[in-house]
Amino acid sequence: xxxxxxxxxxxxxxxxxxxxxxxxxxxxxxxxxxxxxxxxxxxxxxxxxxxxxxxxxxxxxxxxxxxxxxxxxxxxxxxxxxxxxxxxxxxxxxxxxxxxxxxxxxxxxxxxxxxxxxxxxxxxxxxxxxxxxxxxxxxxxxxxxxxxxxxxxxxxxxxxxxxxxxxxxxxxxxxxxxxxxxxxxxxxxxxxxxxxxxxxxxxxxxxxxxxxxxxxxxxxxxxxxxxxxxxxxxxxxxxxxxxxxxxxxxxxxxxxxxxxxxxxxxxxxxxxxxxxxxxxxxxxxxxxxxxxxxxxxxxxxxxxxxxxxxxx
Amino acid sequence: xxxxxxxxxxxxxxxxxxxxxxxxxxxxxxxxxxxxxxxxxxxxxxxxxxxxxxxxxxxxxxxxxxxxxxxxxxxxxxxxxxxxxxxxxxxxxxxxxxxxxxxxxxxxxxxxxxxxxxxxxxxxxxxxxxxxxxxxxxxxxxxxxxxxxxxxxxxxxxxxxxxxxxxxxxxxxxxxxxxxxxxxxxxxxxxxxxxxxxxxxxxxxxxxxxxxxxxxxxxxxxxxxxxxxxxxxxxxxxxxxxxxxxxxxxxxxxxxxxxxxxxxxxxxxxxxxxxxxxxxxxxxxxxxxxxxxxxxxxxxxxxxxxxxxxxxxxxxxxxxxxxxxxxxxxxxxxxxxxxxxxxxxxxxxxxxxxxxxxxxxxxxxxxxxxxxxxxxxxxxxxxxxxxxxxxxxxxxxxxxxxxxxxxxxxxxxxxxxxxxxxxxxxxxxxxxxxxxx
Numbered sequence: 244x245x246x247x248x249x250x251x252x253x254x255x256x257x258x259x260x261x262x263x264x265x266x267x268x269x270x271x272x273x274x275x276x277x278x279x280x281x282x283x284x285x286x287x288x289x290x291x292x293x294x295x296x297x298x299x300x301x302x303x304x305x306x307x308x309x310x311x312x313x314x315x316x317x318x319x320x321x322x323x324x325x326x327x328x329x330x331x332x333x334x335x336x337x338x339x340x341x342x343x344x345x346x347x348x349x350x351x352x353x354x355x356x357x358x359x360x361x362x363x364x365x366x367x368x369x370x371x372x373x374x375x376x377x378x379x380x381x382x383x384x385x386x387x388x389x390x391x392x393x394x395x396x397x398x399x400x401x402x403x404x405x406x407x408x409x410x411x412x413x414x415x416x417x418x419x420x421x422x423x424x425x426x427x428x429x430x431x432x433x434x435x436x437x438x439x440x441x442x443x444x445x446x447x448x449x450x451x452x453x454x455x456x457x458x459x460x461x462x463x464x465x466x467x468x469x470x471x472x473x474x475x476x477x478x479x480x481x482x483x484x485x486x487x488x489x490x491x492x493x494x495x496x497x498x499x500x501x502x503x504x505x506x507x508x509x510x511x512x513x514x515x516x517x518x519x520x521x522x523x524x525x526x527x528x529x530x531x532x533x534x535x536x537x538x539x540x541x542x543x544x545x546x547x548x549x550x551x552x553x554x555x
Numbered sequence: 556x557x558x559x560x561x562x563x564x565x566x567x568x569x570x571x572x573x574x575x576x577x578x579x580x581x582x583x584x585x586x587x588x589x590x591x592x593x594x595x596x597x598x599x600x601x602x603x604x605x606x607x608x609x610x611x612x613x614x615x616x617x618x619x620x621x622x623x624x625x626x627x628x629x630x631x632x633x634x635x636x637x638x639x640x641x642x643x644x645x646x647x648x649x650x651x652x653x654x655x656x657x658x659x660x661x662x663x664x665x666x667x668x669x670x671x672x673x674x675x676x677x678x679x680x681x682x683x684x685x686x687x688x689x690x691x692x693x694x695x696x697x698x699x700x701x702x703x704x705x706x707x708x709x710x711x712x713x714x715x716x717x718x719x720x721x722x723x724x725x726x727x728x729x730x731x732x733x734x735x736x737x738x739x740x741x742x743x744x745x746x747x748x749x750x751x752x753x754x755x756x757x758x759x760x761x762x763x764x765x766x767x768x769x770x771x772x773x774x775x776x777x778x779x780x781x782x783x784x785x786x787x788x789x790x791x792x793x794x795x796x797x798x799x800x801x802x803x804x805x806x807x808x809x810x811x812x813x814x815x816x817x818x819x820x821x822x823x824x825x826x827x828x829x830x831x832x833x834x835x836x837x838x839x840x841x842x843x844x845x846x847x848x849x850x851x852x853x854x855x856x857x858x859x860x861x862x863x864x865x866x867x868x869x870x871x872x873x874x875x876x877x878x879x880x881x882x883x884x885x886x887x888x889x890x891x892x893x894x895x896x897x898x899x900x901x902x903x904x905x906x907x908x909x910x911x912x913x914x915x916x917x918x919x920x921x922x923x924x925x926x927x928x929x930x931x932x933x934x935x936x937x938x939x940x941x942x943x944x945x946x947x948x949x950x951x952x953x954x955x956x957x958x959x960x961x962x963x964x965x966x967x968x969x970x971x972x973x974x975x976x977x978x979x980x981x982x983x984x985x986x987x988x989x990x991x992x
Contacts, residue, residue, distance in 0.1 A: 309644050309659075310666050388751075393807035413809035415967045500753055502958040503809060503967055517641065518953050519945040520661055 302526035308516060313523075320527035330528070333508050336420060337488045343424035344431075344484035348477075351432055355439035356465055369440070376433035384497025387426045391498075416504030423495050423505060430494070431487070435480055442473035478547055485543070486536040508532055587672035587877040587888040597628040598883030600654035600890060603636060603643060605873060610635030618898050622890065625897075629886045650880040654887040657873030658690065658698045660952075664938035667697040671876040672884050674699060674891065684895070685909050686871035688934035698874030699891055701900050703907035704833040705856075705867040705919070705929070706761030712853040714743045714826040723855045723865070723925065727794040730858040734803040734827065743826040746798050747816055750808035750961055753954030758830055760951045762791040764868040764932050768861035772868075777936040777943060778987070781951075782980035788951065789976055790859065792960060796972045799964035808961060817841035821852065833872070835918045836905045854918060856927055865927040869907055939990075947986035949979055 302320055306313035324330060354372055358365045375383070390396040391412040401408055413419040446468060454464050470477075492509040495501060501510040509532070516525030590596045602615075609615045610633045619631040634653060636642050643659050646652040647670060662670060673695040674680065680696045681687040690698035715721070718737040724730035734745035749755035764772035766787040775781075781788040798804060805811060805825075819825045821842035828834075832854055839849035856865040875894065877887040894900060901908040905916050915923055922929075944951050956979060962968035963975060 307661075307663070309647055309661055310663060311669055312666075388810060392810040395810070411807040411809055414807060414965075419809065499751075499809065500954075500958075502750070502753070502955070503962050514955070515948075518950060518955075519948050521945070521948075 298526045299530055301523055302530050304523045306522045307520040308522035309520075316523065320524045321531070323524060324527055324531060330511065331508075333506050333511050334489070336505060336507050337491065339420040339424040340427060340488035340491050341485065343428045344488055347428045347432055348435055348480055348484060350428070351435035351439055351480075352477075354432075355436050355443055356469060359440060359443040359469075360461075369436075372436050373433035375430050376437075378430075380430070380493035381497055383426065383430055384494050387422075387494075388498050391422055413499055413503065413505075419499060419503045419505050423498060426494050426498075427491065435484075438476050438480060439473060442476040443469055446472040478543075482540050482543060485539055489536055489539070490532060584668050585672040585879050585884070587674060587881075587884040587891075589888050589892055590885045593626045593889065594628065596626050596883075596886045596889055598886040599630040599632065600881070600883050600886050601632045601634055602890065603634045603639075603653040603656040605636060605639035605657055607635035607637050614903075618894065618900070621898065622893050625893065626886070626889050629883075629889065631890060650878075652878055654878055654881040654883055655875055655890055656878060658876050663941070664690075664692055667692045667876075668695070668879075670879055671697040672879045672881070672888075673697055674877070674888065683911060685869060685907075685911055685931060686874070688932070689871050689937060690874050690876070691934075698876035699895050700871030700874045700909055701895050701898070702833075702872050702904055703869045703901075703909060704831045704872065705869060705907065705922075706758065706765065706829075706831045707857065707867065708827050708855045709820065709830050709834050709838055710827045710853045710855060711743070711820055711823045711825070711851055713848075713851045714741055714823045715853070717741050718826075724858040725860045725865075727790065727797070727858055730794065731797055731801065731803075734798060735801065737826045738803055741823075741826070743823055744805050744819075745803040746827045747811065747820070747825045748799065748804050748808050748961060749811050749813055749816060749828065750958060751811040752813045753958065755813065755828065755830060756795075756954040756957040756961070757950075757952050759791050759795060759957060760788070761831060761868070761870065762787050762857050764930050765857040765866050766790050766859040768864075768866035768928065768930065770930055770933050773932050773934055773940055774936040777940040780980040780984050782976045782983065786980075789980075791857070792957070792976055793972065794858075795957065796960055796964045799961050800972075804965075808965070818845045821845050821847050821849075823847070823851070831870075832916075832918060833904070833906060839905075854921070856922070865922075865925065866930055867922065867927050868930045868932055870932075871909075872906075943983065943986050943990065946990060947982045949982055949986075 301313075303315060303317060304313045305316050305319075354368075358368055358372075362368070378386075392398075393411065397412065398408065410418070412422045450468050451464060454468060459467070490509050491507045492513075495505045495507055496510050496513070499505045501507070501514070508528070512525045512528045512532070515521045515528060604610065604615070606615070615633045615635075619633070622631060623629065639657065640659050640661060643652060643656060644661050647659070647662070658667070658671065667690065675696055677687050677691045677694055677696050680699075684699060685703055686700045687696050689700070690696055714737060715733065718733065718740045720733040720736060724733050737743055737745040763776060763781075764770070764787075767775070769775065772787065776787075780786060782792070783789065799808075816825060816828065817838055818841045820828060820838055822845050835852055835854055838852045842849040842852060856867045859865075875891050877884055877891065881887050895909055901913075902916065905918050907916060907919070908914075949956060959968060960972065960975060963970045963972060
């Protein structure tokens with residue numbers, strides 16, 4: 244359909260510049276991209292922007308999440324949020340995940356670099372590293388609950404090596420947060436790894452060859468070819484990690500429910516909305532989190548602008 | 556106007572259109588009358604239920620078949636929902652939430668008339684049924700619980716006997732001494748917190764009325780401070796703190812497992828858990844599966860007495876109600892009446908019958924022998940209690956604050972329990988003040 248109108252339009256255009264294309268053909272040509280865009284835009288608006296707009300609207304009300312009655316309360320929810328400093332204390336927990344994401348990026352970069360060279364079983368290792376990312380987060384939560392249990396997988400593996408720890412891995416805030424952050428590293432390592440690997444593999448092979456002829460070793464190849472070559476992907480990963488650390492949810496929610504000092508901002512928001520029926524306040528909290536993430540990203544882009552990469 | 560602004564405007568308009576939140580008018584104040592002649596009722600009704608286990612194993616179908624004998628024109632369908640609270644709450648934003656449903660805990664009492672059809676006046680229904688108080692709005696009853704339960708400790712009789720305790724402890728101190736004896740004389744875990752799952756901790760709020768032996772306990776909580784010196788939650792939470800602090804619980808509370816705890820209690824690896832009479836049948840089931848004697852499962856009241864007698868408070872399960880938008884209100888009403896009066900659901904679950912003149916179930920026989928006084932709480936202030944609970948974010952029916960208390964007791968969190976409970980009381984009374992204005 245679009246193809247035939249296209250050719251018709253092209254023909255018409257080719258005939259003569261003096262006689263303008265028929266009105267109908269021009270209309271079709273203008274409408275074609277929009278027709279293609281109709282489906283994705285509808286989905287995007289209905290399932291992403293409309294709920295966000297709804298959430299912003301709720302954040303100015305005192306809605307409890309179910310009652311047919313709701314009152315417009317202006318910025319009262321925001322005022323309450325910003326006068327209750329204890330609601331922001333949970334961001335300290337994000338620190339654990341932030342440290343973890345540094346570990347995660349370094350490890351992913353390491354594995355991606357190694358596996359981009361010719362290593363035996365490289366496809367197998369690629370699979371092993373990427374696999375955790377494919378598992379559902381809730382399932383991971385349950386699996387690791389058994390893993391950290393008293394006498395569970397971790398304890399048995401350690402005792403194979405003669406280490407008797409006898410500690411409750413989720414028992415204290417420090418230990419619990421570290422354990423949970425480690426689970427999140429395990430889960431997301433694969434995603435970072437694949438992003439890095441893709442970026443590394445898009446670097447033309449002649450560069451390595453030339454470097455090798457010039458006598459560069461692996462570290463020098465990494466330092467001067469790979470690192471600058473994947474800079475855009477690296478900065479994207481850092482942005483994703485930071486916003487991810489600020490909005491951790493699934494793993495701690497399933498594994499500890501936010502107990503023992505593992506509550507994150509999103510868990511707190513969910514509790515406000517669904518335990519205490521303060522949907523209005525929770526919506527405001529969600530909006531604030533969105534703004535914080537946007538602000539952090541903006542600052543980061545300011546500090547490390549996205550330069551055009553030019554290897555040659 | 557260039558193309559970009561045009562696009563932004565279009566998107567903005569779409570967002571605005573969706574941003575309007577529904578405050579549609581509702582039909583308020585319908586009645587679901589009981590049918591005069593069972594043979595005349597027609598229709599297919601859908602019952603939303605949290606008992607997915609009974610839907611899956613066909614028990615609900617059997618009830619429906621039995622119901623069909625009296626009401627041949629009515630077909631009953633069941634919709635078992637695992638995350639009942641969460642899912643039904645969202646469905647109730649529409650008109651399509653079944654014909655009969657359990658009233659979710661999140662619905663505020665004052666909104667009952669908007670969502671449910673009335674079953675009759677309280678004056679008349681309270682003569683026959685328990686728990687009418689819990690769903691009464693302006694003299695009209697909107698729901699009926701098909702069974703009731705008493706909160707209490709589930710314990711393994713054999714373990715307690717081995718430890719040398721045969722009489723129910725009458726004070727928290729005696730109870731603690733009993734748990735200590737279990738620790739020193741047996742291999743069992745004296746008390747299992749079920750910390751990870753959380754909800755068993757929130758069950759402790761069930762002590763309301765048991766310590767004070769006062770039918771007005773709900774009102775006193777709503778108007779006073781339950782954590783004041785000698786207050787009911789002060790007593791209960793302090794006992795919980797002491798149990799954990801003395802090391803009378805499982806080794807690692809953060810990875811407890813509710814399903815696995817049932818056979819362990821049946822086998823005597825766990826001695827005690829604070830739950831309710833509703834759990835007895837599950838524990839007995841676990842005992843049968845584990846090949847131990849179901850008769851070892853015991854049930855005891857909270858260790859507090861008033862004038863030499865224990866008190867136990869009857870509490871309803873989910874209340875069944877008729878959807879105000881239902882097209883078959885008579886059939887729905889017929890189901891609720893039949894399920895409450897004639898189904899035998901309460902007996903099947905070894906639970907307290909919602910009928911006032913029904914005998915106590917067998918598991919409560921020791922209660923009868925020990926002369927435990929059963930209390931029906933006055934729930935006139937129940938709605939206010941819930942508002943204070945949510946508004947203050949203390950959450951007496953949520954596990955969070957007790958999780959913090961348990962963490963404190965086992966040294967994973969800094970703090971003094973007395974200060975902590977005082978702090979809760981302060982939050983509570985401040986909220987009362989702010990709501991009063």
